Each structure stands twice: as C-alpha cells, then as structure tokens.
Amino acid sequence: MNTLLICSGGLDSVTLAHRLHAHGQLxxxxxxxxxxxxxKEIDAARLCAQRLDVPFILLDISSIGRQLxxxxxxxxxxxxxxxxxxxxxxxxxxxxxxxxxxxxxxxxAAARKLEAVAIAVHGGDHFVYADCRPEFIDAMAxxxxxxxxxxxQVSLLAPYVEADKTAIARDAARYDVPIADTWSCYEGxxxxxxxxxxxxxxxxxxxxxxxxDPTRYAHGEG
Amino acid sequence: MNTLLICSGGLDSVTLAHRLHAHGQLxxxxxxxxxxxxxKEIDAARLCAQRLDVPFILLDISSIGRQLxxxxxxxxxxxxxxxxxxxxxxxxxxxxxxxxxxxxxxxxAAARKLEAVAIAVHGGDHFVYADCRPEFIDAMAxxxxxxxxxxxQVSLLAPYVEADKTAIARDAARYDVPIADTWSCYEGxxxxxxxxxxxxxxxxxxxxxxxxDPTRYAHGEG
Numbered sequence: 001m002n003t004l005l006i007c008s009g010g011l012d013s014v015t016l017a018h019r020l021h022a023h024g025q026l027x028x029x030x031x032x033x034x035x036x037x038x039x040k041e042i043d044a045a046r047l048c049a050q051r052l053d054v055p056f057i058l059l060d061i062s063s064i065g066r067q068l069x070x071x072x073x074x075x076x077x078x079x080x081x082x083x084x085x086x087x088x089x090x091x092x093x094x095x096x097x098x099x100x101x102x103x104x105x106x107x108x109a110a111a112r113k114l115e116a117v118a119i120a121v122h123g124g125d126h127f128v129y130a131d132c133r134p135e136f137i138d139a140m141a142x143x144x145x146x147x148x149x150x151x152x153q154v155s156l157l158a159p160y161v162e163a164d165k166t167a168i169a170r171d172a173a174r175y176d177v178p179i180a181d182t183w184s185c186y187e188g189x190x191x192x193x194x195x196x197x198x199x200x201x202x203x204x205x206x207x208x209x210x211x212x213d214p215t216r217y218a219h220g221e222g
Numbered sequence: 223m224n225t226l227l228i229c230s231g232g233l234d235s236v237t238l239a240h241r242l243h244a245h246g247q248l249x250x251x252x253x254x255x256x257x258x259x260x261x262k263e264i265d266a267a268r269l270c271a272q273r274l275d276v277p278f279i280l281l282d283i284s285s286i287g288r289q290l291x292x293x294x295x296x297x298x299x300x301x302x303x304x305x306x307x308x309x310x311x312x313x314x315x316x317x318x319x320x321x322x323x324x325x326x327x328x329x330x331a332a333a334r335k336l337e338a339v340a341i342a343v344h345g346g347d348h349f350v351y352a353d354c355r356p357e358f359i360d361a362m363a364x365x366x367x368x369x370x371x372x373x374x375q376v377s378l379l380a381p382y383v384e385a386d387k388t389a390i391a392r393d394a395a396r397y398d399v400p401i402a403d404t405w406s407c408y409e410g411x412x413x414x415x416x417x418x419x420x421x422x423x424x425x426x427x428x429x430x431x432x433x434x435d436p437t438r439y440a441h442g443e444g
Contacts (some may be wrong), residue, residue, distance in 0.1 A: 057289065064326055070334045096329035099369040103325045107318035108289045130371040143361040147321040149352040165256050179256045 002027040003116040003157060004057075006101055009044030011202055012120035012160065014182045015168050018175035019159075020118060021052045027114050028055040030105050034065035034094065044183040051178075057108065061100075068094050099140065100132035102156070106144050109154045118157040124165045124201065134161050165201060169209035179206070180214040180220045194219040224249040225338040225379060226279075226331045228323055231266030233424055234342035234382065236404040237390050240342060240397035243274045244374075249336050250277040251328050256287035256316065266405040273400075279330065283322075290316050320353035321362065324378070328366050331376045340379040346387045346423065356383050371404070387423060391431035402436040416441040 003020055007029040020026040031045040042058065049056035098121065105117045125132035140154040141156040148154060160168055172179055184202045185192040192199050194217030206213040225242055229235040229251040242248040253267040264280065271278035320343065327339045347354035363378040370376060382390055394401055406424045407414040414421050416439030428435040 009338040059289065060285045061283070064329070067281065067326075067330045069281065092232075093333035093372065094329075096366075096369055097324055099325040099365065100322075100329055103318055103321040104286055104289075107286070107316075107322055110317035111290045128372075130373065131369045133368070136365070136371075139361070139365040143321065143358070143365045144318075146355070146358040146361050147318055147353045149355075149358075150350075151317065151352065 001025050001115045001155070001157075003118050004028050004030055004105055004112070004114050005034070005118045006030050006105050006120075007045045007048060008032075009046075009048065009183050010039035010120075010198075011172060011177075011179065011182045011184055011205075012122060012165070012168050014044065014048045015172045015175065015177050016118060016120040016159070017048050017052060018177045019171055021054070022175050025053060025116075026054055026086060028057055028061065028112075030057045031057060032101055032104075033060045034060055034068075034097075035062035040183040040185075040188060042111060045075060047181055052180075059104065059216075061104070064100065065094070068096070096131070097127045098129075098136070100136035102140055103144075103147075106148065106154050106156075110148055113152055114154065116155040116157050118159075120160055120168070121158055122160040122163055122165055124205075132161070137161050166208040169205040169211050172206075173209065173211045179211070180216070189218060191216050191218040193217070223337045223377070223379075224254055225340050226250050226327055226334070226336050227340045228252050228342075229253070229267045229270060230254075230364050231263035231268075231270065231405045232420075233399075233401065233404045233406055233427075234344060234387070234390050234395060236266065236270045237394040237397065238340060238342040238382070239270050239274060239401050240399050241393055243276070244397050247338075248274060248276055250279055250334075252279045252281065252324075252330060254323055255280060255282045255284055256290075256357075257284035258320070262405040262407075262410060266403060269403055273403075281326065281443050283326070286322065289314070290318070306378050318353070320351075320392070324362055324368075325366075328370065328376050332370055332374045335374055336376065338377040338379050340381075342359075342382055342390070343380055343385055344382040344385055344390060346427075354383070356380075359383050388426035388430040391427040391433050394428075395431065395433045401433070402438070411440060414438040415439070 002078050003025045004027055006019050007017055027044060027050040031042055109117050116121055121132040137158045184198045186196045186198050187193040192215055225247045226249055227239050229239055251271040253264055253265060268278050331339050343354035359380045406420045408418045408420055409415040414437055
C-alpha cells in the first residue's frame with residue numbers, strides 16, 4: 001500500500017517510516033512547518049526521507065500556526081518541565097493540529113493517487129490529546145471516505161493508536177532506526193534537553209523497551 | 223452564537239455573512255488564499271468584512287494549493303466553459319478542499335473561543351462535490367466533536383446544505399447583499415466572464431429567484 005506518512009522527525013514517526021519502508025509501503029514523507037520552535041525535528045524528518053530514499057514534502061503552514069497561537073509549541077509560552085500532567089500538557093496543545101495535518105495529508109495523497117495516509121499517534125497521548133484517540137482516528141477515516149467519495153479513495157493507518165511508546169521503542173530497535181537521528185525535545189536546543197516532557201517520555205520508553213539510547217542529553221539522563 | 227464564517231467572496235458565502243450578521247451571529251470572516259486564479263474573490267471577501275465591520279482573517283495556504291495541483295482552480299488546466307457536467311466540473315475539484323478549510327477554521331475558532339464555524343455549501347454542488355453533501359457535513363461535525371473533546375467545543379453551521387442556489391439568491395435580496403460586490407467567476411478577468419459554470423449558475427439562480435442582477439458580465443448575459 002503506497003503510503004504518505006506524516007513525519008515530524010520524532011522517534012514515533014521516524015520509527016513508523018522505517019517500519020512502513022521495511023514492508024515496501026512507504027511512498028513519501030510529509031512534514032509540516034507550523035512555526036514550531038523545534039526546527040531540529042524538520043531536519044530529522046528530512047534526514048529520514050534521504051536515508052529511506054523517498055520524496056520529502058515540506059509544507060509551510062506557519063500562517064496557520066500563527067492563528068492557533070497561545071500554545072507553547074508556537075512560541076509565546078514557556079515549555080513546561082517535568083512529566084506530562086493534565087495541566088502542563090494542555091500548554092502544548094495546538095488546537096486541532098492532527099485534524100488539520102490529516103486533512104491536508106489526505107488532499108496530498110489524493111492528488112498523488114496514493115493509497116493511504118499514516119500517522120504515528122499512540123496510546124500514551126490519549127489522556128490529554130483528544131486527537132490521538134482511536135475514536136478520533138475512526139471518525140477522521142469515516143469523514144474522509146465521504147469527503148473523497150467519487151474520487152480517489154485513501155485509507156488511514158494509525159498502527160500505534162492502541163499501543164504505547166514502549167512498543168514504538170521496541171519497533172525502533174527492530175527496524176534499525178538510528179535513534180540519535182530522531183528529535184523529540186520541545187526546547188529546540190543543540191542537544192535534547194533531557195528534562196522536558198517529551199525527553200522524559202523518550203528516555204523512559206527506550207529504557208522500558210530495553211533499547212540502548214545513544215541520544216546525548218544536555219541534562220544528564222533527565 | 224459567535225461564528226467564524228469561511229468566506230470566499232462569492233455570492234453564497236457573502237450572502238451567508240450578511241444573514242449571520244443580521245442575526246448578530248457573525249464574529250469574523252476567514253478567507254483562504256490557496257493560490258487560486260480568482261484573486262478578485264479575496265477582494266470581495268475583504269470588502270464584505272469591512273462592510274459588516276468584523277475582523278478579516280486571510281490565510282495564505284498556497285503552499286498546500288501547489289501540492290494539490292492538477293486542478294483547474296490552481297492554475298495548470300483551462301477553466302471549462304458551459305454549465306457544470308460531471309466531466310468538466312471534476313476539473314474544478316481541489317482534492318479535499320472543504321475538509322482542509324474546515325479543520326483549519328475549527329482550529330482558528332477554538333483558539334479564539336468562538337462558538338461555531340459556518341460554511342455556505344449548498345445542494346446545487348452535491349452531484350460533483352462530495353464535500354458539499356449533508357453526510358459529509360455531519361461526519362465533519364462529529365469528527366470535530368471528538369478532535370476538540372476536553373477543549374473548547376465548536377459547532378458547524380451549514381444552513382444551505384439542503385437548499386439550492388436559488389434560495390441563496392433570495393436570501394441575498396432579503397439581507398441586502400450588494401450583489402455586484404461579490405465575485406463568482408473562475409476566469410479572474412476584470413469583469414465576470416458570464417460563461418463559465420459559476421457565472422452561468424449565478425445568473426440562473428438570480429433569475430429564478432426574481433432578483434435583479436446588477437453584475438456586469440463580459441459576455442452579454444452568458
């Protein structure tokens with residue numbers, strides 16, 4: 001199945017890229033620049049496309065990102081430290097981000113006659129990010145069937161939606177993902193900070209999966 | 223209900239702007255520049271916002287439009303003349319356009335704590351544009367309820383989805399829309415061409431509604 005993968009350059013989506021590629025299903029990577037702080041993610045996504053020899057489609061949607069401001073991801077608010085909790089994770093919510101990225105991806109996939117769109121949402125994000133939950137993914141797929149009725153139909157793949165990040169870390173090892181070449185940190189420094197929520201989550205998932213973590217962190221092991 | 227209206231500057235969405243404004247429900251206009259030929263639409267939408275004294279939000283999504291190319295609306299294919307038929311109308315389909323515009327609008331509305339998003343899709347477009355049909359609108363509203371669960375909820379208004387363009391033409395008269403200051407033509411000339419599908423549809427709807435049409439057309443009455 002020729003698949004367009006939404007790839008941020010993080011551990012989750014780069015792992016899914018390698019998994020799809022290993023099964024001959026990866027057609028292209030689609031990466032969004034919505035004006036987020038962590039441009040290093042985009043570099044990591046581009047590197048992934050080069051490594052797997054697939055087209056890299058970078059879409060600048062920073063005009064949209066500015067309209068969705070108030071979120072820590074688009075620049076005005078400090079990134080919270082420590083593990084995600086309901087309160088500090090809300091600061092990292094860009095309203096409707098996954099819905100926006102997915103509908104654009106479906107349009108690009110339809111225009112290129114690809115068969116599927118894939119996204120690396122996972123169970124660990126369910127408790128705060130409504131747009132990572134299985135019921136959202138199902139509703140999105142159903143809406144898209146109707147939106148593209150009479151046109152080229154495109155499926156939605158979200159293989160980690162019922163899994164957790166530890167399962168993704170195991171896949172990273174299984175599919176030979178160069179983990180140090182993925183970027184998770186929300187801080188956007190030279191190195192992963194090692195103490196923001198995504199860094200802590202990454203460190204924990206790799207440890208729980210028993211996978212060696214070659215990442216250099218600015219602040220010890222978090 | 224504080225409503226964000228997706229406004230192209232055409233007869234349909236400008237009429238809906240006036241109708242919402244008359245009922246005290248219009249908060250802002252959201253207009254998309256996806257690199258389409260008919261920039262005059264954008265000017266008409268801006269003029270509408272000024273007339274009704276609401277904010278005008280113009281979002282440049284031409285980077286997305288380029289990825290969705292192959293459509294007559296984004297520049298590479300000649301605009302078909304004559305009434306819409308299944309074949310020539312397909313050329314004006316931008317894959318997933320309404321789904322993309324709506325998810326962005328829901329994000330903007332959520333960020334601004336508005337209560338609803340409105341779109342002026344109507345029954346006359348059902349036979350070719352799947353993303354103008356009632357079942358699509360319902361699926362989109364349902365998907366958005368899940369995507370924004372736990373956040374600010376936003377409703378979807380599509381009051382013309384079961385009506386036809388003649389009903390819109392009647393509303394244009396009822397709500398004092400300056401019809402000559404709306405732009406329907408796909409050709410992007412100085413005047414409405416009077417012979418492309420949207421011009422013919424506009425002329426017909428106003429005639430059927432018995433509404434005086436002050437529009438100047440380049441080619442007689444079509």
